[in-house]
Amino acid sequence: MGKSRTKRFKRPQFSPTGDCQAEAAAANGTEPEEDDGPAAELLEKLQHPSAEVRECACAGLARLVQQRPVLPSLARRDAVRRLGPLLLDPSLAVRETATGALRNLSACGGFEVCDDMVTKDIMTPLVALLKECSTGLDSNEMSPQKKKDQNKNSIENIANEAINVLWNICECSSRAVSIFNKEGCLEIVLKYLSRFSTNVDLAISVAYCLQTVTEDNPELLKSFSTPALHVLESAMLSPVSSMEYLLLKTLVAGTVWNLKDIIPSKSQAEIINAILKILSEVLEMDAGETVIQMKEAETQRIKTAAETEDTLQSANGDDLMEDEEMEEIPHRRKVRRKTFISDLLPPTDKELRETIALLTAQQTALEIIVNMCCSxxxxxxxxxxxxxxxxxxxxxxxxxxxxxxxxxxPLCLSHEVHTALTHHLLPKKIFDKTAFPNSVAVDVCSRSPTWKPLIRKMNTIQCRALVCLQSLVSLLxxxxxxxxxxxxxxxxxxxxxxxxxxxxxxxxxxxxxxxxxxxxxxxxxxxxxxxxxxxxxxxxxxxxxxxxxxxxxxxxxxxxxxxxxxxxxxxxxxxxxxxxxxxxxxxxxxxxxxxxxxxxxxxxxxxxxxxxxxxxxxxxxxxxxxxxxxxxxxxxxxxxxxxxxxxxxxxxxxxxxxxxxxxxxxxxxxxxxxxxxxxxxxxxxxxxxxxxxxxx
CATH class of the missing domain: 1.25.10 (Leucine-rich Repeat Variant)
Structure with missing residues (x-):
């Protein structure tokens, strides 16, 4: 039976604007343009004196790099070296969009592109940016409240993008991991992780990155001090107030497993039991029922928002204005037609995010267990x-x-892992996950374009459970x-x-x-x-x-x-x-x-x-x-x-x-x-x- 490491499983590709679009375009029969024109024009605008123009150019590149055929053109035109300096641009907005473009490039470009990014020294401005963001968050604590909130959000958003770039590159390049070790990035990212109670998105990105860089990295393990371990412990023991916190705890548990070699022998059993307790709680949840409940909650929220909009309009006694009338009154707020239900949605769909977080946590938990079964x-x-x-x-x-x-x-199971696995009834829970996804949940997702990708995630969980079952059958x-x-x-x-x-x-x-x-x-x-x-x-x-x-x-x-x-x-x-x-x-x-x-x-x-x-x-x-x-x-x-x-x-x-x-x-x-x-x-x-x- 084979050894499966977390990094060998194909992981989701994250980007500021969604998943990598190349495969979707191919599936729809629409091939992206291969003309060098858009790439050349956008790259030229990166040097423009106006911050707004630079920001728009970076945003355009963030979309463009998701089209795989344009990657060679961007490489020929040295896109990485042109984007790198913008990570330290005076404008926070430019920094954020430039980092987002590099995030997409590293996510969609794969191993070769990430290795090329390291060769072109993207790590130097990236590490500098992470250090500046860390300092900026500390100094923000002393600024006036309104400015503090605005700057804090911008800096945390930039840090989140930068951590994702770092994660992608370190997963693909051993040279990037070596630079991570030498530049003391561990202390920086742990500072971000310590903010998990106020910014779970940033903490999750850090946890993904830590899980990657701590795997098979004895040099980095030596850098983990007692305070650093306390940060991980706090995150791992944090109360679960949402599915996103459940995902965070799962990822941190995976990082702690990678650190097992530096944990004292007397604490091994306790730590392993704590890790498997988290994984057991994650796998115990019924993902199918959660999908159904969250989709119903989303539908009810949209319906309530629409009814509220109707009530407000009735109370005002105003009919909906036509577009021509709106143009004549530029200073008056446009009243959106209630028929556009999507207009009533918030910028992020909470129910969908929560469901994705649970499914990702379950997939990650199964992958960690497979790794536990391998020497x-x-x-x-x-x-x-x-x-x-x-x-x-x-x-x-x-x-x-x-x-x-x-x-x-390569299969091996320590006494501590064996005891914890059986104590938390994980073989039974893994067996349950090998069943096909809930048919009602699949039907619910298939009727919604935004929820349809979850069907594939549910199928992936089934496959991971089967791989996990293979290991347990071989070992127990x-x-x-x-x-x-x-x-x-x-x-x-x-x-x-x-x-x-x-x-x-x-x-x-x-x-x-x-x-x-x-x-x-x-x-x-x-x-x-x-x-x-x-x-x-x-x-x-x-x-x-x-x-x-x-x-x-x-x-x-x-x-x-x-x-x-x-x-x-x-x-x-x-x-x-x-x-x-x-x-x-x-x-x-x-x-x-x-x-x-x-x-x-x-x-x-x-x-x-x-x-x-x-x-x-x-x-x-x-x-x-x-x-x-x-x-x-x-x-x-x-x-x-x-x-x-x-x-x-x-x-x-x-x-x-x-x-x-x-x-x-x-x-x-x-x-x-x-x-x-x-x-x-x-x-x-x-x-x-x-x-x-x-x-x-």
Whole structure:
């Protein structure tokens, strides 16, 4: 089972004007203009003497950078270096819009753009801006009340934009994280976080940033003083007055988990229990019911506002003026027509924000739990270095022997985490989240353009819960999971989820998540000799769809499921036809799949299925397994010499223990190098299961 880190999950892209619009434009069939004209004109206006013109130019760029095709043009025209100085512009409005433009650029541009921003030294003015905002908030406490409120709001808004830029860049660039450490940014952002009781939006942005920069950053951990930890503690223990505060507590809990290495041993159990108590409270909430209630509250608020507007108009006895009349009386306030309901909405929709905060908190909670279930794993670079060295073969054989067949499994659960998980009943709460979203809530959201994106967030929570379930099934004892009967019930539940969707193969994220959970569950059931519930027809339906998927993770999972199920059936009577079908499927994957990771997994599965049992021996002869493998051996060796067609982007979607081509190539190269000759010497495949150590 693979290791999943929070940063490896695709996170939402935030911007001052909403989500990145490039995908939406493509979905609507409207492609943004690629003309350099708007970009060039806006960039020229950044140097204009008028602050209003500079502000408008920055606002225009904030919208423009959300159109992916214009990014190369902006890069050619050095947009980052032109926007950078405006972070320290004399005008607060210009600072805010310039920071917003950079926020959108970093959110929509991805890793390459963020790395380029660091190369072009955006961190220097950004850090200076954060320091000035911190000083400005302190000095504002002494200013007259009206000016104080205005300046405080502007400075906090600028700080919020700047923190989001910092978060985006640090998530994509290790150089940015290094600068964060050296420039003492921790003290600055913690000062912002300490204002959580008066500005939760800023605190949430800081919490996101802290969760990113504290992950795998031992240098920064040394900078956490006792007062710094007290700031985190205060935020984590703050009362929940809204869903946004619930999200804040969840994010801070994730940051505290990242700091576990600097927490004294005597306090570990207490801290872990506090973290999981927060996550338990978050997951206990019914998101579907919350969606329904919040949407009803929004509808009622709009209706009440409309009735109030009618009452005011009746009391005044004035008819609604036409636009022409309004133009003749410029100093008189325009009376908006009550038919424009959207005009009655506040600038931010509280109910929608609250609902999004809850859904995001639940997604984050599930991701934190997955990370808790993982120990440190060798990096991809380390695997590649090992696989290319002369000692790689010896290392692989020793690792397999010492780990009982599991190649440095990254899953690990400390006693403190195990105790807290079971004490707060998290396995049950995670199981509940694997169900499909509330159909009424989905219907409510589908009827509102502003609420429709929440459907995807609810589906994402289901996928995260399935990934989380995979980790727990792999780690907890059968008794802690409810016993054999509970595992069989869980298998039936997952099968029902899968096959209730006639087009499940089209939903790649869902298919990868549920196949990962099924793989872990079936492996656990097989190891404990618990009868499995998936029928041969269901198995082949899943695997037929899975092996055709473009997602490497899905293909790896379904091939593994075939191997697990086949190895169980091989020990039973009357399974010859099913074993032949499984054998043909695995041979086709092993010999035809372009990705070495998948082909290697298929080889592993073949050796497991046909390692032992009379039915397996008969099936292997009838499908000509040995001769096919002998013919395939030189072909596979050539694939090892040449780069695999399995792309880096595909690798990122599969479990981390399967993510490094170097690791997999070395493992499966060993299998073909000594397994097939050994089979020839012994004259068959029987008894392989008791003598080979290549797979658990």
């Amino acid at each position: 440190e794993d060798p990096t991809d670079d380390e695997w590649e270095e090992l696989s290319s060295s002369d000692e790689s073969d010896a290392f692989m054989e020793n690792a397999l022997s010492e780990c009982g067949g599991q190649l440095l499994s 004892d059968v008794d802690h999971l409810g016993g054999p009967a509970a595992l069989q019930t869980l298998a039936q539940h997952l099968s029902q989820l899968l096959f209730s969707q006639p087009d499940f193969a089209k939903h790649v994220d869902f298919l990868e998540a549920i196949s990962s959970a099924l793989r872990a569950l079936l492996q656990t059931m097989a190891s404990k000799n618990i009868p499995q519930c998936m029928t041969p027809d269901q198995l082949m339906t899943l695997c037929t769809a899975g092996v055709r998927s473009s997602n490497v993770g899905v293909r790896v999972n379904v091939v593994s499921i075939l191997g697990i199920t086949g190895s169980v059936l091989a020990k039973e009577d009357g399974t010859l036809d099913t074993l032949k079908t499984i054998g043909y499927s695995l041979l086709e994957v092993a010999t035809k799949d372009p990705c070495l990771v998948v082909a290697g997994e298929a080889l592993d599965a073949l050796f497991d299925v046909f390692a032992d049992g009379k039915e397996a021996e008969r099936a292997s002869v009838q499908i000509k397994l040995l001769s096919t493998l002998k013919e395939f051996q030189p072909v596979f060796k050539m694939k090892l010499i040449r780069p695999s067609t399995c792309q880096a982007g595909d690798m990122g979607s599969i479990p981390a223990s399967r993510r490094s081509p170097g690791k997999e190539m070395a493992t499966h190269s060993n299998i073909l190098a000594w397994e097939i000759p050994w089979i020839e010497e012994t004259g068959g495949l029987q008894s392989m299961g008791s003598q080979r150590v290549g797979h658990d």
